[in-house]
Amino acid sequence: MSARPVDNSGEPAQRDAVLSFVGTQAKVQKSGMIFPENLSERAWEQIGSSLRELVNSSVWWLADWVNYGESTYGWRRYKEAIERTGLDYQTLRNYAWVGRRFEHHRRRDGLSFAHHAEVARLSPPEQDYWLRKAEQQKWSRNELRRTVRASLAAQSGEEEPREVARRQPQVTTLTIELSADQLEYISRAAAAQGVPVDKWVTQMLDIADRHGAERRTA
Numbered sequence: 001m002s003a004r005p006v007d008n009s010g011e012p013a014q015r016d017a018v019l020s021f022v023g024t025q026a027k028v029q030k031s032g033m034i035f036p037e038n039l040s041e042r043a044w045e046q047i048g049s050s051l052r053e054l055v056n057s058s059v060w061w062l063a064d065w066v067n068y069g070e071s072t073y074g075w076r077r078y079k080e081a082i083e084r085t086g087l088d089y090q091t092l093r094n095y096a097w098v099g100r101r102f103e104h105h106r107r108r109d110g111l112s113f114a115h116h117a118e119v120a121r122l123s124p125p126e127q128d129y130w131l132r133k134a135e136q137q138k139w140s141r142n143e144l145r146r147t148v149r150a151s152l153a154a155q156s157g158e159e160e161p162r163e164v165a166r167r168q169p170q171v172t173t174l175t176i177e178l179s180a181d182q183l184e185y186i187s188r189a190a191a192a193q194g195v196p197v198d199k200w201v202t203q204m205l206d207i208a209d210r211h212g213a214e215r216r217t218a
């Protein structure tokens with residue numbers, strides 16, 4: 001049985017292996033990072049780059065962790081995931097959804113999770129195309145968003161008559177309060193159809209509206 005590493009005071013060392021890139025250049029604690037006065041600018045830059053990669057990777061890790069728990073243990077594990085991470089349900093759902101949209105071999109280490117989220121709703125070939133462009137052109141997440149939106153808007157304008165494109169449907173925001181059990185039921189039903197919760201609710205409202213129209217005209 002190996003002994004736990006200790007610092008000079010005899011207390012167990014708190015250095016995390018995940019943060020080994022910091023080395024002896026700074027002191028890492030759960031609540032922060034303490035830097036020496038003589039830290040070089042180059043070392044400071046390298047630590048920042050490593051922290052950026054760590055933050056980006058942690059989102060992918062959370063996505064894969066949630067998806068594994070869901071597929072292995074079922075939807076009931078979402079309550080446990082919320083308690084374990086301290087993140088809200090929708091945040092975890094968003095992470096998990098993006099994670100499912102990209103197999104590991106299609107994820108680009110040179111781009112952030114946010115880059116992938118921007119194109120997650122597109123088809124896989126379109127995703128690969130835009131991510132490849134973003135990596136080649138070194139686009140930020142916002143630059144990728146603007147370019148993709150402009151491209152989609154141009155395509156939409158070519159496919160629809162101008163007067164139709166100008167007509168925008170009226171959008172109403174609806175807020176619904178649900179119990180934990182109701183949310184779990186709706187989430188399970190949406191997952192069975194492979195759609196996000198908000199889209200599933202919209203589909204159910206559309207169905208109810210059509211049925212109501214049929215009864216009125218019968």
